[in-house]
Structures are given as C-alpha cells and as structure tokens.
Amino acid sequence: MQKILNTLLLAVFIAVLLVTSRWVGHQAYSWMPTQGTAEAQKVDDLFSFLVAVGTFIFLGIVGLIMYSVLLYRVPKGDFSDGSPSRGNVKLEIVWTIVPVLFVMWIATQSYKIYQEIDIQGLTPIVHLHIPMADEPANAATEPTDVNTRAKPVALEVMVMAKQWSWAFRYPGNITSTELHLPVNETVRLKLQSQDVLHGFYVPEFRIKQDIIPNRTLNFTLTPLRVGKYRLRDSQFSGTYFPLMEADVYVESSDAYNQWLTASASQQPSPAKNSAFSEHTLGAVRGWPTIVPAQPPIVNQP
Amino acid sequence: MTQDIQMGNAGSDPQPNRWRYFSFSTDHKVIGIQYMVTSFIFFLIAGLFSMLMRAELLTPELNLLSRPLYNGLFTLHGTMMIFLWIIPCLVGLANYLVPLMIGARDMAFPRLNAIAFWLIPPTGIFLLSSFLLPSGTAQAGWWSYPPVSIQNPSGHLFNGELFWILSVALLGISSIMGGVNFVTTIVRLRAPGMTYFRMPIFVWTVLSAQLLQLFCLPSLTGAAILLFFDLAFGTSFFDPFKEGSPVLYQHLFWFYSHPAVYVMVLPALGIFSEIIPAFSRNPLFGYISVALASFGIAIVSIFVWVHHMFASGTPGWMRMLFMFTTMLVAVPTGVKVFAWTATIWKGKLHMETPMLFALAGIIMFLFGGITGVMLGSVPFDLHVNNTYFVVGHFHYIVFNTITMAIYAAMYFWFPKITGRMYAEGWGKIHFVLTFIGANLTFFPMHPLGLQGMVRRVSSYNPQYQELNIVASLGGFLLGISTLPFIVNIVASWLQGRPAPNNPWHATGLEWTVSSPPPVENFEEIPIVTLPPYSYGHDQLAADTPTQK
Numbered sequence: 001m002q003k004i005l006n007t008l009l010l011a012v013f014i015a016v017l018l019v020t021s022r023w024v025g026h027q028a029y030s031w032m033p034t035q036g037t038a039e040a041q042k043v044d045d046l047f048s049f050l051v052a053v054g055t056f057i058f059l060g061i062v063g064l065i066m067y068s069v070l071l072y073r074v075p076k077g078d079f080s081d082g083s084p085s086r087g088n089v090k091l092e093i094v095w096t097i098v099p100v101l102f103v104m105w106i107a108t109q110s111y112k113i114y115q116e117i118d119i120q121g122l123t124p125i126v127h128l129h130i131p132m133a134d135e136p137a138n139a140a141t142e143p144t145d146v147n148t149r150a151k152p153v154a155l156e157v158m159v160m161a162k163q164w165s166w167a168f169r170y171p172g173n174i175t176s177t178e179l180h181l182p183v184n185e186t187v188r189l190k191l192q193s194q195d196v197l198h199g200f201y202v203p204e205f206r207i208k209q210d211i212i213p214n215r216t217l218n219f220t221l222t223p224l225r226v227g228k229y230r231l232r233d234s235q236f237s238g239t240y241f242p243l244m245e246a247d248v249y250v251e252s253s254d255a256y257n258q259w260l261t262a263s264a265s266q267q268p269s270p271a272k273n274s275a276f277s278e279h280t281l282g283a284v285r286g287w288p289t290i291v292p293a294q295p296p297i298v299n300q301p
Numbered sequence: 302m303t304q305d306i307q308m309g310n311a312g313s314d315p316q317p318n319r320w321r322y323f324s325f326s327t328d329h330k331v332i333g334i335q336y337m338v339t340s341f342i343f344f345l346i347a348g349l350f351s352m353l354m355r356a357e358l359l360t361p362e363l364n365l366l367s368r369p370l371y372n373g374l375f376t377l378h379g380t381m382m383i384f385l386w387i388i389p390c391l392v393g394l395a396n397y398l399v400p401l402m403i404g405a406r407d408m409a410f411p412r413l414n415a416i417a418f419w420l421i422p423p424t425g426i427f428l429l430s431s432f433l434l435p436s437g438t439a440q441a442g443w444w445s446y447p448p449v450s451i452q453n454p455s456g457h458l459f460n461g462e463l464f465w466i467l468s469v470a471l472l473g474i475s476s477i478m479g480g481v482n483f484v485t486t487i488v489r490l491r492a493p494g495m496t497y498f499r500m501p502i503f504v505w506t507v508l509s510a511q512l513l514q515l516f517c518l519p520s521l522t523g524a525a526i527l528l529f530f531d532l533a534f535g536t537s538f539f540d541p542f543k544e545g546s547p548v549l550y551q552h553l554f555w556f557y558s559h560p561a562v563y564v565m566v567l568p569a570l571g572i573f574s575e576i577i578p579a580f581s582r583n584p585l586f587g588y589i590s591v592a593l594a595s596f597g598i599a600i601v602s603i604f605v606w607v608h609h610m611f612a613s614g615t616p617g618w619m620r621m622l623f624m625f626t627t628m629l630v631a632v633p634t635g636v637k638v639f640a641w642t643a644t645i646w647k648g649k650l651h652m653e654t655p656m657l658f659a660l661a662g663i664i665m666f667l668f669g670g671i672t673g674v675m676l677g678s679v680p681f682d683l684h685v686n687n688t689y690f691v692v693g694h695f696h697y698i699v700f701n702t703i704t705m706a707i708y709a710a711m712y713f714w715f716p717k718i719t720g721r722m723y724a725e726g727w728g729k730i731h732f733v734l735t736f737i738g739a740n741l742t743f744f745p746m747h748p749l750g751l752q753g754m755v756r757r758v759s760s761y762n763p764q765y766q767e768l769n770i771v772a773s774l775g776g777f778l779l780g781i782s783t784l785p786f787i788v789n790i791v792a793s794w795l796q797g798r799p800a801p802n803n804p805w806h807a808t809g810l811e812w813t814v815s816s817p818p819p820v821e822n823f824e825e826i827p828i829v830t831l832p833p834y835s836y837g838h839d840q841l842a843a844d845t846p847t848q849k
Contacts, residue, residue, distance in 0.1 A: 203753025
C-alpha cells in the first residue's frame with residue numbers, strides 16, 4: 001500500500017513538473033524583446049526549449065531538497081545518525097547517463113538552430129594568409145573574409161565602427177550614421193573597426209558579432225518587422241562605450257529606396273556624435289581618456 | 302565519536318599571542334587565518350566598489366561618477382573579487398584544513414607557504430594604489446582585452462594598466478607557489494591509512510583545483526607578460542594593425558580564466574560535501590563518484606574556454622565543439638548535485654547556519670548551472686553574450702554559490718579555528734539578509750540581459766531602470782548583510798562560549814583534535830582505518846583508535 005502511494009506521489013510530482021515547465025517555457029517568449037528578424041524567432045524557440053528543460057530540472061531537484069528539509073528535521077541536540085547507506089551503484093549510473101542524454105539533446109537542438117541561423121557558415125574556414133617576400137608590408141592589412149560560403153543576399157552594407165561612433169556605407173557609396181534595412185530581405189553586413197574591438201548588437205535581431213580591427217567579418221540577417229531599433233556596441237571599447245549606439249530602421253523597400261535616393265543628393269557633412277560632444281562640450285571629468293575620433297562625415301547624418 | 306561532550310581547551314591557551322597573525326609565521330593554521338582575514342578585507346573594499354557602481358546605475362544617466370572612474374571601479378571590482386577575495390580566501394581555508402584533514406603536521410613547504418601569503422597584501426595594496434596615479438586605475442575590465450587595454454591615454458609609463466598587469470602576474474606567482482605546496486602536501490603527507498579514497502571530498506576538490514592552477518595559470522602569466530611588452534615597449538603581439546592578434550590574447554586569457562572559475566568553485570563544492578553529511582547525519586551518498594566527479598569537472602573545464610568567445614571571430618566548427626564540451630560540464634556537476642540531494646534524503650536534518658548557507662548555495666548553484674548550460678548553447682549565447690544575463694549567471698556562481706559556501710565554511714569551522722562558538726541567532730540573521738540580498742541583486746540581471754542591456758555601461762537606456770533599481774537595492778542590502786557577520790565573528794572570537802572539540806558531531810580528523818588545534822596538530826599521527834563520512838557507523842567508529 002505504502003509503495004503504491006509513493007509511486008503515485010512520484011507520478012503526481014513529475015506530472016506537475018512537466019506541466020509547470022511547459023508553461024514556464026511558453027512564458028519565456030515574453031521575456032525577450034520583440035522578434036525583429038527571422039533569426040530571432042529561431043533563437044526564441046531554442047530559448048523556450050532551454051527554459052522548459054531548465055525549469056524541469058531546477059524545480060525537480062529543489063522539490064526533492066525542500067521535501068527533505070520540511071519533513072526530515074530533528075530537534076536540536078539529537079545527534080543520532082541517519083541511514084548508513086553509502087550509495088547505490090545503479091542509481092549513480094542512471095544519474096550519470098541521464099544528464100549525458102540531456103546534454104546530447106540540448107546540444108543537438110542548439111546545433112540545428114545554429115545551422116538554420118548560419119551566421120558564418122559551419123564549414124571549417126581556413127584562411128591562410130602567408131605574406132610573400134615581395135608583397136608590400138601593408139598587404140596583410142587588407143580585410144580578410146571569414147565567410148567563404150556566400151549566401152545570396154539582396155543588399156550589402158558596410159558597418160564601420162570606431163571609438164565611439166557607427167557609420168554605414170550603402171551601395172553607391174552613400175553613407176549615414178543610421179542603419180536602414182529593407183524588410184523581408186536578407187542583408188549582408190560587413191563589419192569593420194578602425195581602432196579597438198567593438199560588437200554589433202541589436203537586441204531585437206538576437207544575434208551578435210564582435211568586430212575585430214583590420215578584419216572584415218560578414219554577418220547576414222533577415223529583418224522581418226518594420227520598426228525602429230537601437231544598435232549597441234556590445235564589446236567594451238573604452239571610456240564612452242555606453243554612448244556608442246545608432247538608430248536602426250527596418251522599412252519597406254519603397255521607403256528604403258526613397259531614403260537612399262534622398263541621402264544620395266545630400267552633401268557629406270559631419271554627423272552628431274554623443275561621445276564626441278560629451279568629451280568636447282562637457283568639462284572633461286576624471287582620469288585621462290582616449291579622445292573620441294572625429295564624428296563620421298556622411299551624406300545622411 | 303564519544304568525545305562529544307569534552308570541552309575544548311580554550312583555557313589551556315590563556316594568553317594567545319595575537320601578534321603571530323601579523324608575523325611571518327610558518328604554521329599553516331596561522332597562514333590560513335592570515336589569508337582569510339586579508340582576503341575578507343579586500344572583499345569588503347571590492348564590495349564597496351560594486352555598491353558605488355550600483356548607486357550610479359540607479360538612474361539611466363551618468364550622474365554620480367565619471368566614466369573613467371566607473372570603468373576603473375568595475376575593472377578593480379572583478380579583479381579583486383577573483384584574485385584577492387575568492388581565490389586567496391579558499392586557499393586560506395584549504396591551508397587551515399588540508400593538513401588537519403589528511404593527518405599532517407603542516408604543509409609540505411611551510412616557508413614557501415608563508416611567502417605565497419605575504420605576496421598578497423603588498424600586491425593588493427599596490428593594485429589599489431593605482432587610484433593615486435595620474436592615469437587612474439586600469440579601466441579595460443578584468444579581461445583586459447587589447448587593443449583597449451594597451452591604448453594608455455595618459456601617456457605615462459607608470460599607468461593603471463601596468464599596475465594591473467604586474468599585480469595579476471604577482472598574484473599568479475603566489476598561486477603557483479600555493480599549487481605546488483598543496484599538491485605535494487596531499488600526495489606526500491597523508492597519514493598512514495589515509496588512502497586517496499579515504500580523503501574528505503574537500504581535499505579532493507582542493508587537489509583538483511590546485512592541479513588546474515598548475516596546468517593553466519602559466520597561460521595567463523604568459524599573456525600578461527606579452528601584454529606588458531605591448532603596453533610598455535610598443536611590441537605588437539596583440540596589435541591588430543601590426544600583425545598582432547587580439548583574439549589570440551582572448552584564447553590565452555580564457556585558457557586560464559575559465560578554469561579559474563573551477564579553481565574557485567571546486568573547493569566550494571567540497572565545502573558543501575563536508576557540511577551536508579554532517580547536518581543530515583548521513584554518509585555522503587556515492588562518495589567515490591563525487592570524488593571522481595571533482596576530477597572530471599577539472600579535466601573537462603580545460604576544454605571549454607572558447608565559450609567566452611562565441612561572439613568573437615571564431616569559426617563555426619569551433620563554436621560547435623566548445624558548445625558541446627561546455628554542456629558536458631553539466632554531467633559531473635549533476636552527479637554532485639544528485640549526490641547531495643540523496644544525502645539529505647531521509648536524513649536527520651539540523652538547520653544551523655552552516656547548513657542554511659550550504660543548502661541555499663546548492664540551490665543557487667543549480668540555478669547558475671542551468672543558466673550556464675543555456676549560455677553554452679551558441680545561438681542563445683549570441684543574443685545574451687556580454688549582457689547582464691552573463692553578469693547575473695556568474696554572480697550566481699561566484700557570489701550565490703562560492704561566497705555562500707565560504708560563509709558556510711566560516712561558520713562550520715569557526716569553533717575549530719577559534720575554540721569558541723559563534724552566536725547562532727546572528728548567524729541566521731546574516732543568512733536571511735544575504736540570501737534575500739543576493740537574489741534581489743543578481744536575479745533581475747537575467748531579465749535585463751534578455752532585454753538586451755549590455756554589461757560595463759555607466760549609463761543606459763531608461764527602459765531598463767526599474768530592474769536596475771531592484772538590483773541596486775539588493776546590492777546595498779548585501780553590503781548591510783556583512784555587518785551582522787562581522788559583529789558576530791569579532792564578538793564571538795573574543796568572548797564566545799568555549800567550543801567543544803566536535804560541536805557538530807562531525808566525522809573527519811580535524812574534529813578529533815582540540816579546538817583550536819595544538820601547534821603540532823596531532824600529538825601522534827593518526828592511523829586511518831575508516832572511509833570518510835562514517836555517519837551511521839557509531840559502533841564502528843567508537844572501536845577504532847583513530848576516531849578515539
């Protein structure tokens with residue numbers, strides 16, 4: 001009788017766990033920013049899955065611990081010993097193999113999603129650059145491309161980061177400090193930095209890439225939702241790091257083209273830059289710092 | 302187990318010479334206390350830095366600190382918490398306990414032990430003195446990634462970054478000395494009968510952690526030296542514009558600094574493995590698998606460093622490989638968590654302060670472990686990499702797990718170390734404040750990171766303010782929570798009730814000697830005949846000479 005009751009209790013416990021973790025997994029979507037890209041939906045599916053599995057494990061173990069804490073306490077001063085059981089080989093094998101299976105499961109899911117997002121291409125990329133003796137010394141400073149598997153894209157935009165500003169170069173050599181992207185088109189961003197490490201990060205797009213000076217890193221994404229977003233530098237880049245942001249507009253093809261044409265007709269002029277103005281206008285506070293680079297000169301500031 | 306009621310001999314040491322704690326003592330117990338007290342002072346200072354940062358983050362705008370100062374504070378906060386608090390504090394605890402636990406009279410190299418300790422206070426002061434330099438402190442974060450770290454805006458040769466590099470190198474030397482000493486001590490000085498599989502888990506974890514130090518630390522020291530050359534002499538090891546590679550620095554740095562997390566967390570797991578059985582009155586469930594899991598964690602942790610670099614210029618195959626190895630850490634770690642859960646199961650639980658800290662530490666470790674596996678998943682990591690989600694995750698490990706474990710250990714071994722009992726009520730107040738403060742501070746960082754708040758920012762977008770206020774209030778509560786601890790420890794050490802030799806009725810050789818232990822530890826080196834954690838073996842224990 002006792003045994004049946006225990007089994008029943010365990011079954012109820014597991015059922016409650018399953019229902020709860022499924023529910024929490026669904027909730028996980030709402031903890032994320034809006035989904036701005038095709039990639040974001042996939043990342044959120046993965047996140048929801050991870051949260052559900054995590055909740056199951058967390059509540060399961062905490063439940064067992066709390067059960068013991070609530071039921072097996074003894075009065076102060078009672079130092080009699082519990083059960084002398086030192087282990088159970090079968091159980092220990094089970095709880096080694098089960099996590100292995102969980103890990104396999106989670107890794108496989110993550111691998112699948114990564115392949116679908118396919119930021120840099122999963123094939124091993126070997127880019128050998130052996131400087132020849134007769135090559136000029138600055139040959140190595142030519143951008144290297146990590147992505148050899150070219151994806152068909154509608155648009156390529158050059159992203160240029162420096163301390164502490166963003167600038168974007170569109171086809172036709174049109175430049176701006178705003179990132180405009182046509183909706184529903186796959187875009188390739190070519191990331192470059194002039195000075196230190198920076199990082200390209202728009203939370204609504206979900207994906208992130210460090211920018212490494214003297215290298216061009218390719219990065220493809222497909223915006224799915226019209227709107228205004230904020231691009232952030234995600235790799236610490238020095239004093240004015242928090243100010244290194246830019247506006248991102250995802251808009252209809254027409255609006256994008258209109259904007260591009262309008263920009264093309266404008267004479268390049270220096271853009272406004274919050275790091276530069278904080279440094280020059282505000283009294284310089286505190287310890288010496290790298291002087292912000294001149295604001296980028298662009299068609300559309 | 303029959304000497305339970307025997308009172309400690311606090312009286313037999315009527316005039317303890319407190320000055321020995323300020324001297325170049327070679328007694329491992331004195332050195333252990335020196336380590337713990339010194340590192341706790343650095344903990345308070347680095348904690349104060351974090352409270353200043355939390356105060357700045359109460360509002361989205363920059364209004365309390367200057368940007369360089371904010372950057373300096375988070376750089377020194379991280380550096381000090383790791384290299385001047387957690388690592389030395391756990392080394393101190395291990396220094397005190399390992400010889401007692403394995404039945405040795407001292408560490409293998411007592412003089413080296415003292416030198417290793419005495420490198421720490423001057424280095425810490427040296428690092429802090431960079432506040433007085435015209436350049437200010439290092440401001441590139443505790444990773445000190447080039448090129449930012451070698452930009453040196455002040456133009457001075459003696460700049461904060463230089464001080465940072467030298468401090469890290471010196472602390473590394475101290476750690477290597479400690480590593481050599483611990484490994485030798487554990488391998489060579491075990492009492493007769495203290496086979497490897499009779500060592501307490503704490504000793505196992507110290508051994509695996511110190512082997513990791515010996516294996517991985519040279520990589521950091523090498524990176525620091527190359528960075529020093531780049532900074533001071535204009536070499537170009539890491540300068541991307543002169544054929545150098547900043548990504549190479551990241552590999553060298555994380556090759557040590559990821560295992561460093563395990564150097565810190567392993568002894569914490571060892572502490573849990575001592576306290577949980579003692580307060581459950583059950584033997585540690587699956588002792589051998591827990592012991593081997595410690596080594597398993599250490600070995601796997603050497604092959605996971607690239608998960609800090611998923612968003613760097615790493616190729617896809619490397620991301621996938623390291624994703625898998627990272628998740629694999631969950632297996633030996635899971636074994637430990639399951640073992641503790643099973644140890645508690647149907648035990649006879651005592652919920653004194655050490656047990657409260659240990660149980661809360663395990664639960665929060667589980668949480669931090671789960672978010673760790675999530676972070677190992679590359680597509681998810683690409684979203685939250687370098688956001689507050691990561692900050693929240695690792696504070697669940699370094700504070701909510703490791704610092705909780707350190708507190709648990711301080712209460713658990715306080716009677717042994719000082720010969721006096723601490724005040725239980727104050728201990729519980731300390732626990733409640735710390736537990737609430739820790740979760741209030743570090744939990745909101747997860748949603749903040751999911752929403753896209755990047756770490757290391759002195760000002761931020763107003764949408765993140767509410768959760769930042771919660772985290773800041775939690776941070777201030779954590780600051781306050783140290784007060785009952787300090788009062789309790791100081792007052793109890795001076796005037797506490799004398800402690801018996803074994804107030805917890807725990808197993809382990811350290812509990813067979815007086816509280817505090819005599820200078821030579823053991824009058825006669827004990828002969829060990831029993832496996833550890835022999836709870837439930839009263840009769841057996843009473844019959845063996847080692848357990849008296």
